[in-house]
Amino acid sequence: GDSVTQMEGPVTLSEEAFLTINCTYTATGYPSLFWYVQYPGEGLQLLLKATKADDKGSNKGFEATYRKETTSFHLEKGSVQVSDSAVYFCALSDLKTSYDKVIFGPGTSLSVIP
Amino acid sequence: DGGITQSPKYLFRKEGQNVTLSCEQNLNHDAMYWYRQDPGQGLRLIYYSQIVNDFQKGDIAEGYSVSREKKESFPLTVTSAQKNPTAFYLCASSRDREGGNEQFFGPGTRLTVL
Numbered sequence: 001g002d003s004v005t006q007m008e009g010p011v012t013l014s015e016e017a018f019l020t021i022n023c024t025y026t027a028t029g030y031p032s033l034f035w036y037v038q039y040p041g042e043g044l045q046l047l048l049k050a051t052k053a054d055d056k057g058s059n060k061g062f063e064a065t066y067r068k069e070t071t072s073f074h075l076e077k078g079s080v081q082v083s084d085s086a087v088y089f090c091a092l093s094d095l096k097t098s099y100d101k102v103i104f105g106p107g108t109s110l111s112v113i114p
Numbered sequence: 115d116g117g118i119t120q121s122p123k124y125l126f127r128k129e130g131q132n133v134t135l136s137c138e139q140n141l142n143h144d145a146m147y148w149y150r151q152d153p154g155q156g157l158r159l160i161y162y163s164q165i166v167n168d169f170q171k172g173d174i175a176e177g178y179s180v181s182r183e184k185k186e187s188f189p190l191t192v193t194s195a196q197k198n199p200t201a202f203y204l205c206a207s208s209r210d211r212e213g214g215n216e217q218f219f220g221p222g223t224r225l226t227v228l
Contacts, residue, residue: 043206044204089157093215102147102217
């Protein structure tokens with residue numbers, strides 16, 4: 001079945017460092033891909049998405065490119081801030097094979113220190 | 115502003131009691147979902163509903179029940195049959211096929227069994 005794999009956390013970075021959180025997926029169809037962010041004690045918020053191959057999603061300085069050839073959707077940011085400290089979830093929705101569900105990765109915790 | 119509301123934010127339950135968690139949305143979304151999140155874990159799907167008066171079990175439905183009598187509302191009951199109910203519960207909705215099944219989340223309810 002469909003699945004999402006994320007790099008294990010926690011990740012700790014200094015402010016202004018470059019961030020990469022790896023995400024790879026397995027899907028039989030042509031899924032849409034998402035990154036969600038969860039701040040402590042809150043629900044998830046959509047950070048960015050891409051619905052077809054080679055699309056780049058971007059928001060708040062974060063970017064991710066839908067790479068069908070490597071089945072990846074890595075999250076990047078050029079210069080992180082303390083306010084980026086949160087848990088990041090990669091997710092997919094394959095309307096052909098898992099029409100009703102979104103498959104979430106386990107999440108990657110990011111801590112940014114001043 | 116449109117969005118999803120969950121209440122209460124914190125809920126305490128004695129063993130053997132049933133409790134109901136509220137979820138309301140004014141986004142006019144057809145699909146609604148309930149997830150459970152344990153500390154340091156990803157999201158696990160409990161139940162979901164695509165239309166009024168219809169719902170399906172997710173991956174961990176045992177010990178839970180739901181109803182969908184109105185489009186706007188999808189309450190979750192945690193029954194005494196749920197052996198380990200202490201967790202963070204998240205409700206979400208989506209426009210279904212539009213936007214690749216992008217999900218919108220509520221702020222969550224933290225349930226603690228005393």
